[in-house]
Amino acid sequence: MEEQPETVREPASALDPRAELSEFLRTRRARLKPEDVGLPDFGRHRRVPGLRREELAQLAGVSVAYYTRLEQGNGRNVSAEVLDSIARALRLNDAEHAHLVHLAKPKQHKKKPAGRTQQVRGALRQLLDTMDTVPAYVTGRRSDILAWNRMATAVFGDWAELPAQERNWARLVFLRPDYRDLFVQWEQKASDVVSFLRMDAGCSPDDPRLASLVGELSVKSEEFRRLWAMHDVKEKGYGVKNLRHPLVGDLTLSYESFRLADDAEQVLVTYHAEPGSPSAEALRLLGSWAADAPRPASSARP
Structure with a gap:
């Protein structure tokens, strides 16, 4: 993590x-x-x-x-x-x-400094580690991915291999072809990500990193430009995602989002499959492989 x-x-x-x-x-x-x-x-x-x-x-x-x-x-x-x-x-x-x-x-609205470091509490990182059958991660401002567990790596890929600034859902969804393949309803995922960014922009319009991210994606992705111009907003919530995993095939996972009480800018997101379903068996297989894999040195705690 x-x-x-x-x-x-x-x-x-x-x-x-x-x-x-x-x-x-x-x-x-x-x-x-x-x-x-x-x-x-x-x-x-x-x-x-x-x-x-x-x-x-x-x-x-x-x-x-x-x-x-x-x-x-x-x-x-x-x-x-x-x-x-x-x-x-x-x-x-x-x-x-x-x-x-x-x-x-x-x-x-009292705003925290836009340039401050986003920190995940140690106890929350420990909680992520104990969720050994549930893919889970924490996002922060600008949809940055701040922390995750091994099951999240098994489902979404090894974010520890990416430079820190690339661990961002907007960058992954709009600039990485493998994520376009991973999400069966990619258009809906893309729309959700842009809607979350719009909410962030309303709360922190003076965040230069958010402005830089929006500018970069607007140049590199026509789809992002189109969705950004719609001005739709959305809060993180719950629902179902259909994934096409390169190792275990199709996955139907329910997700839940929990905004932290002590830091409303951070959200814990978890995924689970219906018990007894093919997706639950596929998650079990991914979990067993993830448990056998060594923790990469790049994902060790600071």
Whole structure:
């Protein structure tokens, strides 16, 4: 199991909170149709996709001028009550509502220094080691992979062989062909990763490493650019992943995400198979092989 040290990368400009707020509101408004919110639709006379600004302002109970200023990125004096009204009018889910608040009123949220080292507690590393039948890892800011156990190595590959800055889910998913092969529903995994990064961007728009990561992936991956432009956000949760493992074939694994109480930026993610299923037998085989393999020197604890 490895804890990832922070590596200083080339300086990058921070993400622009005003532009992020503007684009987020615009894309949320564009996805709504008048009939979705009980308004008449005049069909061919509409020149813009989704709701007009005046329609959204009417639904939120604010003036058109006020909403226009907000959609132009000026959320400096907006109240929590107005944001709640706009979130209801836009039919935002909980993650989107939280993202809107982060973008509009960033100073209300106490942020930790963006450049600080991400550390995984020793007791949590020990817990990972004891989970000898469950693939598990810890992620931090920017979807960095901070620590993992042998079963995670058996399923996802040996992250200890990668440079520290490459242990990042966005880099793996968009820049590594083997991960495109590993995830059967690769498009869904890619969308999830970008949505998680968007949440991070809302909380830490001044993080130069996040801005650098987004810039690099935007240059190297057309798919990343497309998904990033959608401004979708999502919190880590639970679900099912279908994998195509090079050694044991198809795996259907349920995953659970647990945000740490003492550090909300870190998430423990675990995977398990339904008892008695072919995937459970495949995991058992991978576990037996992982148990026999020596721990690489590069993954020893610091």
